[in-house]
Amino acid sequence: MSSVVHLPYGAETYADTRGDGRSMRVRWHTEDDLVVLSLWRGRECTATFRLDAHQVPALIATLQAGLDASYDVPRRA
Numbered sequence: 537m538s539s540v541v542h543l544p545y546g547a548e549t550y551a552d553t554r555g556d557g558r559s560m561r562v563r564w565h566t567e568d569d570l571v572v573l574s575l576w577r578g579r580e581c582t583a584t585f586r587l588d589a590h591q592v593p594a595l596i597a598t599l600q601a602g603l604d605a606s607y608d609v610p611r612r613a
Contacts, residue, residue, distance in 0.1 A: 549576075564589075 546566070552558030557578035564571055571592060575583040587595065 546564035547561060549559050549561045552560070557576075559576045561574045561576060562571060563574070566589075569589045571587045571589060573585045573587065574581050
């Protein structure tokens, strides 16, 4: 099961369901008007992605649409 680790203001860590120390960190950088998404394995950052703050609503809408659609798909027993 995934969990959220609370970091300082503007940052959250989400555990990967595959385990093995994998996680994604989301960190707001308001001074640069962007969000950094970073992929981690244990204490090592393996990749980053810088998203302009004005693109965040579109990302949220995409995630929400996928979540909404997932409730329409029959679940396997």
